[in-house]
Amino acid sequence: MEAIRIDDPDDERLDDYRTLTDPELRKRYEGERGVFIVESPLAVEALAGSPHAGATRSVLVGERRLARMAPVLAALTDLGATLYTAPAEVLEATAGFALHRGVVAAVDRPDPVSPIELTSSAGLVLAAEGVNDHENLGALFRNAAAFGVDAVLLDPTCADPWYRRSVRVSMGHVLAVPHARTGPWPDGLLAATGDARVLALAPAGKTTVASLRPRSGPVVLAVGAEGPGLTDAVLAHPAIETVRIPMARGVDSLNVATAAAVALSHLTASRIGEG
Numbered sequence: 001m002e003a004i005r006i007d008d009p010d011d012e013r014l015d016d017y018r019t020l021t022d023p024e025l026r027k028r029y030e031g032e033r034g035v036f037i038v039e040s041p042l043a044v045e046a047l048a049g050s051p052h053a054g055a056t057r058s059v060l061v062g063e064r065r066l067a068r069m070a071p072v073l074a075a076l077t078d079l080g081a082t083l084y085t086a087p088a089e090v091l092e093a094t095a096g097f098a099l100h101r102g103v104v105a106a107v108d109r110p111d112p113v114s115p116i117e118l119t120s121s122a123g124l125v126l127a128a129e130g131v132n133d134h135e136n137l138g139a140l141f142r143n144a145a146a147f148g149v150d151a152v153l154l155d156p157t158c159a160d161p162w163y164r165r166s167v168r169v170s171m172g173h174v175l176a177v178p179h180a181r182t183g184p185w186p187d188g189l190l191a192a193t194g195d196a197r198v199l200a201l202a203p204a205g206k207t208t209v210a211s212l213r214p215r216s217g218p219v220v221l222a223v224g225a226e227g228p229g230l231t232d233a234v235l236a237h238p239a240i241e242t243v244r245i246p247m248a249r250g251v252d253s254l255n256v257a258t259a260a261a262v263a264l265s266h267l268t269a270s271r272i273g274e275g
Contacts, residue, residue, distance in 0.1 A: 046172025062102030138169025205244030
């Protein structure tokens, strides 16, 4: 494993890593180049053990991180990734911020997945509507991995799960949890989930999550954006059950990722949808 040293932040070999803090610029660049960025040692370690490891284009590592990351870097370079290293000032000038974690990777974006095919054999699905905060989305993927979710569905207005901050906050779990986008909800959600039991999490839900009775078949937990929550069209649909998490007076909701974790823990514990 040999690292190629780069001392010039204008070197074109660093193009995939430029201005990582500009979401709009990155959206255009990553869409045109078919790439996404994985940042932090833990996320890059997860990348090396994921189905996307072989799609890694390159890894950029600070000089001080080379020895500590050696086994992970060797695994990625063995699969064809190019390894670059640079001084801290070059990393900062390229990325647009102080890259304290000292390691990023550029990976080919995968082709979109059919939501119907994705959920065809899933027992537990987490579905998100309008979650446009990258860190909340990343936290949802971390929760999905923690509670054994088989698939994640996103409506068209959710943020990009492959965006750098989503991948980092997910601790790399977005690389392993299968996910797809549906059409607009509620029709897109129901079309993707077939005859699954769809539970919509909302402060005014008719039933508490803890009181749900187990039944056979797959289950979908749907959550909405921070603040507005799920849309009225979803909550009012006759094929969708509304559920809530009981809370103390004066508190009407939780952070979307926290609420999803609470609900998923109940669904997993009671084996809802697993027969």
